[in-house]
Amino acid sequence: MPISCSQRYWQLLRNSLIISTLTVTLTLIVASMAAFAFAHVKFYGSSMLLSYLTLGLLFPAATAVLPLFIKVRDLGLLDTYFGVALPQVAFGLAMSVLLLRRFFKDIPHELLEAALVDGCSYVKFFRYVTLPLSRPILATVGTITFVNSWNAYLLPLVMLNTDALYPWPLGIMVYQGEYSSEWHLILAFITLTILPTIILFLIAQKHIVAGLTAGAVKG
Amino acid sequence: MARRIAIASPVGAAGEAAPQVAVRGPSWDGRFTVLILFLPPALLLFTLFVVLPIGEAAWYSGFNWNGFGRPTNWIGFDNYRFVLETRAFWLALRNNGLIIAVSLAIQLPLALTLALILAERFRGAVALRMLFFMPYILAEIATGLIFSFVYDGDYGLVASIWRTFGAEPPHLLASTDTAMLAVLIVIVWKYFGFHMMLFIAALQGLDKSLVEAARIDGATRSQALRHVVIPLLYPTIRLSVFFAIVGSLQLFDLVMPLTRGGPADSSNTMVSFLYNNGISRMRVGYGSAIGVILFVICVTFAFTYKRWFMRDE
Amino acid sequence: MRLLGKLVLAAAACLLWANSAAADTTIKWLHIEVNPAQVKIWEEVARSYEASHPGVKVEMQFLENEAYKAKLPTILQSKDRPHIIYSWAGGVLKAQVEAGVLEDITDSVRSGGYSDTIAPAALAAFTQNGRVFGLPIALSQVGFLYNKDLMAKGNVDASRIKTWDDLLGAVKTLKAAGVTPIVVGGADKWPLHFYWTHLAVRVGGKPAFDAALKGENGGFAGETFQRSGELFKQLVDLQPFQNGFLGFKNPQAVGYFGDGKATMILAISSFYHTQRALAADKVGLGDDKLGWFDFPVVPGGKGEPSDTLGGITGWLITKGAPKEATDFLKFFISKDVQARLAAGNFIVPVVKGGEAGLNSAFMKQIAANLAKSNYHQNFYDQSLGPSVGRVVNDVTAEIAGGSMNPQDAAKAIEAAWKQGN
Numbered sequence: 001m002p003i004s005c006s007q008r009y010w011q012l013l014r015n016s017l018i019i020s021t022l023t024v025t026l027t028l029i030v031a032s033m034a035a036f037a038f039a040h041v042k043f044y045g046s047s048m049l050l051s052y053l054t055l056g057l058l059f060p061a062a063t064a065v066l067p068l069f070i071k072v073r074d075l076g077l078l079d080t081y082f083g084v085a086l087p088q089v090a091f092g093l094a095m096s097v098l099l100l101r102r103f104f105k106d107i108p109h110e111l112l113e114a115a116l117v118d119g120c121s122y123v124k125f126f127r128y129v130t131l132p133l134s135r136p137i138l139a140t141v142g143t144i145t146f147v148n149s150w151n152a153y154l155l156p157l158v159m160l161n162t163d164a165l166y167p168w169p170l171g172i173m174v175y176q177g178e179y180s181s182e183w184h185l186i187l188a189f190i191t192l193t194i195l196p197t198i199i200l201f202l203i204a205q206k207h208i209v210a211g212l213t214a215g216a217v218k219g
Numbered sequence: 220m221a222r223r224i225a226i227a228s229p230v231g232a233a234g235e236a237a238p239q240v241a242v243r244g245p246s247w248d249g250r251f252t253v254l255i256l257f258l259p260p261a262l263l264l265f266t267l268f269v270v271l272p273i274g275e276a277a278w279y280s281g282f283n284w285n286g287f288g289r290p291t292n293w294i295g296f297d298n299y300r301f302v303l304e305t306r307a308f309w310l311a312l313r314n315n316g317l318i319i320a321v322s323l324a325i326q327l328p329l330a331l332t333l334a335l336i337l338a339e340r341f342r343g344a345v346a347l348r349m350l351f352f353m354p355y356i357l358a359e360i361a362t363g364l365i366f367s368f369v370y371d372g373d374y375g376l377v378a379s380i381w382r383t384f385g386a387e388p389p390h391l392l393a394s395t396d397t398a399m400l401a402v403l404i405v406i407v408w409k410y411f412g413f414h415m416m417l418f419i420a421a422l423q424g425l426d427k428s429l430v431e432a433a434r435i436d437g438a439t440r441s442q443a444l445r446h447v448v449i450p451l452l453y454p455t456i457r458l459s460v461f462f463a464i465v466g467s468l469q470l471f472d473l474v475m476p477l478t479r480g481g482p483a484d485s486s487n488t489m490v491s492f493l494y495n496n497g498i499s500r501m502r503v504g505y506g507s508a509i510g511v512i513l514f515v516i517c518v519t520f521a522f523t524y525k526r527w528f529m530r531d532e
Numbered sequence: 533m534r535l536l537g538k539l540v541l542a543a544a545a546c547l548l549w550a551n552s553a554a555a556d557t558t559i560k561w562l563h564i565e566v567n568p569a570q571v572k573i574w575e576e577v578a579r580s581y582e583a584s585h586p587g588v589k590v591e592m593q594f595l596e597n598e599a600y601k602a603k604l605p606t607i608l609q610s611k612d613r614p615h616i617i618y619s620w621a622g623g624v625l626k627a628q629v630e631a632g633v634l635e636d637i638t639d640s641v642r643s644g645g646y647s648d649t650i651a652p653a654a655l656a657a658f659t660q661n662g663r664v665f666g667l668p669i670a671l672s673q674v675g676f677l678y679n680k681d682l683m684a685k686g687n688v689d690a691s692r693i694k695t696w697d698d699l700l701g702a703v704k705t706l707k708a709a710g711v712t713p714i715v716v717g718g719a720d721k722w723p724l725h726f727y728w729t730h731l732a733v734r735v736g737g738k739p740a741f742d743a744a745l746k747g748e749n750g751g752f753a754g755e756t757f758q759r760s761g762e763l764f765k766q767l768v769d770l771q772p773f774q775n776g777f778l779g780f781k782n783p784q785a786v787g788y789f790g791d792g793k794a795t796m797i798l799a800i801s802s803f804y805h806t807q808r809a810l811a812a813d814k815v816g817l818g819d820d821k822l823g824w825f826d827f828p829v830v831p832g833g834k835g836e837p838s839d840t841l842g843g844i845t846g847w848l849i850t851k852g853a854p855k856e857a858t859d860f861l862k863f864f865i866s867k868d869v870q871a872r873l874a875a876g877n878f879i880v881p882v883v884k885g886g887e888a889g890l891n892s893a894f895m896k897q898i899a900a901n902l903a904k905s906n907y908h909q910n911f912y913d914q915s916l917g918p919s920v921g922r923v924v925n926d927v928t929a930e931i932a933g934g935s936m937n938p939q940d941a942a943k944a945i946e947a948a949w950k951q952g953n
Contacts, residue, residue, distance in 0.1 A: 034261035041250045053261065056269050059517040060469030062490040063510040064272035066503050067279055069606065070286065071272055079610040090268035093261055122253040151358035153472040154490070158498060161607040163593055169360040173476065176364060177596030177781075178566070183374050186364065194361045201356050205349065208356060209416060283951070285918075286609065287631035301951055306936075307926070372776045390776020393719070395933045398779075481719055482778030483933035484926070500919045501605030 008171065009192055015081075016150055016167035022085040023149040024142050027092050031141065032134070034093070035100035036126050040112060050101075056094030061087065062154060069158050083159040084167075088149050096141050103137040104130060143207040150197065168193045273514060280508040286501045298508035307484035308509070311492035314399055315467050318488070321403050322410070322463035330411045330459070331452075334418030335444070348419065351412040359409075363476030366405045367392060370477075395485040398478050402486050405473060410466065414459045421455035422448075457528050464524070468517055489513050556587035559857045562607075562614035564597045566783060567809045570878045574864075581863050588856050597782065598720055605918065608633040608850065615853035616861060619666055621657040621844050622910045623917030628848070634665040635849040640858045641667070649867065654882040657844040657910070666848035667865045670879035671908075672801045673842040673898050674726050678823045682711050682795040690823050696731075696763055699828045703772040706795055713772040715794035717782030718932060721925035722913050726798050727767065728928040728941075729912045730827045730841045731760035737835035738907040744949075753946035761931055761938025763830065768932050778933055783810050790816035798827075800843065801898045805877050824894060826901065840905040843914075846882075916949070923948035 038050050061068070068087055069078075077083035107130060115125045131138070153169040160166060163174065172186075172193055179185045201208060280298050282290035302308050333351065337344050354362065369376045372390035381388035391401040425448070433443040471490035474480060480487035480495050487495065493513065497506020561578075565571050571592075578590035593614060595603065600618070607613055608628065619625055628634050641647045641664045647655060654668035676693075683690050686709035688702045706713040717723040732740065736756030743749045744757065774780070774794055789797040790811030797803065804824070808816035829837050847865075849858050863869075870886030873879045877892050880899045890896050902908065913921035927944050930936035936944075 030260045030264060033257035037253050037257040041253050043250065043254055049258070049262070053265055056265060058521045059273070059514050060465075060490070061269075062469055062471060062493060063514040063517065064269075064276045064507075065493070066286075066497055066506040066510060067272035067275035068268060069498070070275070070279075070503065071268070073609050076611065078606075079612045086264065087268045090264040093265050093269075097261065116249070122249045123256065126253075126257075147356055151356075151360070151472075153358075153360050153475070154494070158606060161603065161610045162612055163595070169358055169472070172360060172364065174594075174596060174599060176476070177599050178594065183368055183371070187368060190361050190364055194357060197356060197358065197361075198353075201353070209352065285627065285631060286605065287633065297951075304947070372779070387775070390779050393776035393779025395778070395935055478779075479719070481721075481929070483930045483935050485933070485935070496922075499602035499605070500922055502919055 008175075009189070011164065012166060012168040012171040012193065013196065015165055015171075016169075019081050019084050019088075019156070019167055020146050020149040022081055023088045023092070024145045026085060026089045027096050027145045028138060028142055030089065031093055031096035032100050032131065032138065033126070035097045035104055036130055038097065039101045039104035040109075040122070040130075050097075053097055054094050056091060061091045065154065065158055072159055078159060079161050079165065081165065084152075084156050085149075087155055087159075088152065092145050092148065096145065099141055100134070100137060103134055107133055139204075140207045143204050147197075147200075147208060150200075273510075276507040276510045276514070278507075279503050280505075280511050282504040284503045286503045290504070294504070298504045299512070301505060302508050302512065305496070307487060307492055307496070310484050311480075311487040311489050314487060315470075315489055317399065317403065318406060318467040318470065319464050321407060322467065323460065326407045326411045326463065327414060327456070327459060329407070330414035331418055331456070333411070334415045334422060335448075337415070338419045338422040348416070352416050353412065354409045355413040355416075357409070359472030360476055362405065362409055363473050366401075366408075367477050370401055392478050393482055395483050398482060398486040402474060402477055405477065406470070409473065410463075414463070417455055417459050417462075418452065421452055425451055460528075461524060464520060465517070468513065468520075489516075556589075557854050557856050558589045558591050559616065559854065559860055560591050560593065560614040561616040562593045562595060562600075562618065564595055564600045564618050566596075567806050567878070569805075569809065569876060570873070573869075573872060573876060573878075577864055577869055578860075581860055585856070585859075588860070590860060613850050613852075615850055615857035616847050617850060619658070619846055619848045620911060620914035621666075621668075621846065622915035623921065624914050625658065625665065625848070626660060627917050629660045629663075629665055633851050635851050635853055635858070636663045636665060637849050637858045637861075638662075638664040640855070640862070646862055649883050649885075650865070651882045651884065653908075654844055654846075658846055658848070666846050667861055668844055668846035668882040669865055669870075670802075670845050670873075671842065671882060671899075671902050672845065672880065673826075673840050673901055674730060674798065674800055675824055675826045676796050677789070677799040677803060677807075678796045678825070679789070679792055679794070679817060680821050680823050682706075682792070683823070685709060686711050686713075686795065688795075690825055693825055693828055696734075696766075696828045696830050700766060700770060703767065703770050707770070707772070712774050712794040713770075714796045714798070715774045715780070715785050715788045716777050716798065716932075717780045717785035718773070718778040718929060719780055720782045721929040722911070723782050723785065723798065724932045725911075725913055725925045725928040726841065727764045728760050728924070728931070729909070730798075731763050731830065732757055732912075733839050733841050733907070733909050734827065734830040734833045734835045735759050735763070737833070737839060738909075739834065741909065747950075751946045752949055753943045757942040757945065758939050761941050764928070764931055765938050768934070773932075778929070786810045787812065792817060792821075801880065801895075802878065804894055819892065819894070822894070824897070836906065838901075838905050839907040839909070840902060841909045841911070842902070843911055844882075844908075920945065920948045 034053070038046060072078055072083045072087065077086070111129060112125055115129065116122070151169065152167075156167050156170050160170065163171070166174070172189060175189055176186050279290060281293055281295055283292040283294050283298070284290040337348050337351075368374070370391045372378050372388050372393065377391060378388035389397065391397045429451070430443050430447055433447045438446070467488070469490055470488045471494065474486060474488055474491045478486040480491040484492075489509070490513070493506055493509045496502070497509055563571070563574070565574070575592065578592065582588060582590055604617070607617075608631070613633075647664070650668065654671060655664070658664060658666040658668055678690050680690075686706040688705050690702075693699050693702050703713040740749070740754070740756040744752045744754060749755065774788060777785075780788070785797065786799075786803050786807050787810035788794055789803075790807035791813075804822060808814065810816070826837070827841065829835075847861055849861065865883060867883050867885045870879070870881040870883040871889030874881045874886055874889030874895065875891055877895050880895060880902060881887050881889065887899055890899060909915070912924045915921070916924060924945055927936055927941035931938060931941050
């Protein structure tokens with residue numbers, strides 16, 4: 001393999017890792033907060049707002065990708081990691097909130113009441129009771145989000161222009177364009193790039209399978 | 220107890236009138252803080268990046284606009300007419316239909332059969348499940364590239380098989396007759412494992428005593444399967460169909476490395492058609508019109524399907 | 533949560549790291565050249581510019597041709613857009629100028645008599661309404677490159693292919709002899725549109741094109757363009773192309789020709805040399821094996837035999853680029869560099885005196901052809917603007933694929949031209 005490849009390989013993986021990590025982190029924070037509010041606070045319009053969020057399950061990001069591009073451009077986020085991560089978070093929210101809310105609701109309500117009586121606030125309860133108790137579901141949601149973001153192609157393709165920022169699916173397509181019929185190079189590159197996915201799968205297969213199938217059933 | 224349940228499940232609770240102050244401790248202030256702090260980030264992100272763009276797509280679709288500056292050239296519904304007059308659009312729609320048909324006719328029975336076999340406990344069952352599931356987590360791009368190698372008429376696996384029979388190898392991805400077929404095969408290969416896992420999860424949640432009771436009553440294995448197990452799986456089957464259809468409507472990543480929608484638009488899906496004709500030419504109005512059409516199809520389908528097939532869930 | 537915190541920190545650290553390395557001024561230069569020998573010369577020019585201009589760094593980025601065309605509209609909207617981009621001039625350039633994404637470099641180009649060193653017609657291609665937005669680098673001509681050995685094997689005398697019917701006859705003879713007559717990169721579509729376009733140049737000449745632009749004589753749905761489609765269809769019906777031609781990208785097709793697997797390729801003159809880099813053995817076909825004939829004429833056609841189809845390629849400066857970018861571009865488009873690129877047979881130069889570098893008979897011939905051409909038609913997919921041009925590519929690929937008839941193809945182009953979007 002050309003020497004330039006190894007450098008390129010690590011850069012692609014680094015970009016993918018940054019984008020996926022940003023997406024997972026933001027999804028977990030934003031979705032768990034919203035899910036907590038939906039699960040534990042009764043307020044006027046709550047069911048309406050939840051239905052509003054679940055609209056996101058009905059159509060793919062691609063339908064509005066052109067306006068989304070214009071929006072990201074107007075926000076000055078074109079060609080940044082956030083320009084990819086934020087829309088990814090937004091489109092993953094519906095599913096994440098539903099999964100988390102269902103789990104949060106199973107946390108015994110007595111716990112919350114007792115804590116509140118003891119002068120603990122909702123926010124503290126969320127931070128010190130709900131989140132630690134919800135590790136399995138957080139792991140599941142995190143893993144699904146990670147896999148989706150790691151494999152994503154369309155959003156990075158539209159939002160990123162500098163090859164220094166390309167995640168691996170984009171980078172590998174460029175690579176294929178460059179070395180068109182030199183299959184041995186392309187296949188070697190593919191193998192190297194799917195290796196992390198396979199390793200992750202072997203490590204976290206329980207969460208992935210649970211998240212993608214059982215999660216889907218519940219959602 | 221009843222009260223607690225009401226608090227814990229806001230959704231669907233009947234008669235959601237003004238906020239009722241819950242038992243003793245929790246003050247409205249505490250809850251207010253939660254609502255003010257916890258809800259806005261999600262709602263804001265969702266509105267900004269999901270809901271607004273859809274609304275804007277409807278707005279932009281009335282313009283002839285290349286994306287620079289602000290849209291000024293209002294052309295009404297012409298973009299929709301242009302889309303509907305494009306032959307490639309109908310081809311893309313047909314291809315989405317084909318994907319759905321193949322998912323239902325081939326992928327689903329395959330997944331169900333494998334699930335029935337692999338849900339049993341025997342040596343290697345789990346390993347086989349994982350093996351079949353693996354393609355699903357592989358990135359679409361990688362899958363597409365690997366298969367474009369497999370299909371390659373000069374160096375690929377298919378070519379070498381052909382050559383062993385002494386025949387001139389076909390270029391499956393390069394012919395308008397076979398490109399879509401080749402894409403369909405990859406789709407089945409990639410996604411049947413996911414549906415299989417859905418069924419396995421459902422099978423493992425089944426009440427085994429029902430099957431046993433049927434067997435004791437003298438039902439054969441296949442009778443028990445047909446009259447007890449399959450009906451119990453109906454909800455999962457309906458769900459699997461739902462995912463197959465939704466998945467088909469958003470298929471893009473897999474098509475790009477395989478054919479880019481070609482040759483001569485014969486293997487476009489709705490989304491790759493949108494990319495090739497809207498985004499890569501920066502025809503914002505035209506592309507938005509395609510997006511709106513796709514949106515209407517998705518939403519209409521989702522609501523009809525929920526209404527007619529998933530009433531009980 | 534602690535883990536989350538660490539992840540956020542790690543991500544933040546990575547972000548900072550990504551932004552830390554920068555010279556005083558970095559000129560970002562986006563190119564699509566696949567021939568490493570040519571890129572090497574460019575790099576040397578860039579390094580020598582850096583050496584004489586401390587604090588300036590020239591950074592080259594590569595995108596594959598098709599990916600570049602598809603991404604360019606979005607690339608130009610980014611704040612971090614590259615400063616120097618590749619261009620085929622034409623309607624695409626016009627759209628870019630109207631969109632306000634290019635830098636007006638008229639003053640810099642005119643200062644010190646620099647603009648006088650460039651062939652006026654070539655510079656005019658990069659001028660809109662009297663303002664200059666970029667500089668040309670090379671001219672090219674489209675015609676048939678052929679493999680002498682395979683022609684001999686098929687018993688065809690290439691020098692006698694003068695008319696379209698001659699070409700059809702040659703294809704039949706070659707097929708009968710068991711050699712692949714023509715290779716084409718059909719997946720990229722534009723190599724196919726060369727046929728249709730060049731036929732239109734032969735059938736209608738400049739008057740037909742000008743009339744179509746004005747919507748006269750039925751516009752692009754008019755007789756000239758339908759006839760071009762029909763003639764192209766005559767060729768397609770002979771199945772002259774390599775197996776699976778609709779799946780071949782252009783670089784693959786050129787490589788296929790370089791490997792000696794097909795007799796002819798309707799090529800841009802620069803393919804004469806790129807086929808070497810793209811051939812499997814990196815050697816390709818030597819001068820002794822390569823031949824060239826101009827696109828055959830169509831009897832009764834209104835075009836002159838000397839009319840040419842080809843490109844006027846060059847580089848644009850994008851809006852907001854540092855002035856060093858323009859300065860570097862002028863350094864790059866200079867007699868010395870042009871002569872050097874001409875000597876490597878990469879270009880037909882546009883800077884006066886650059887042609888002195890031409891040393892191969894082939895490139896001299898192309899330069900002579902271009903010099904005597906009164907009507908040099910730029911590639912349709914570029915000259916008609918970004919979206920109409922793509923439709924031309926689409927429909928010619930459909931004719932080649934047998935899924936559209938020539939009449940509908942011409943109508944589709946006219947419809948796109950009328951839509952204007």
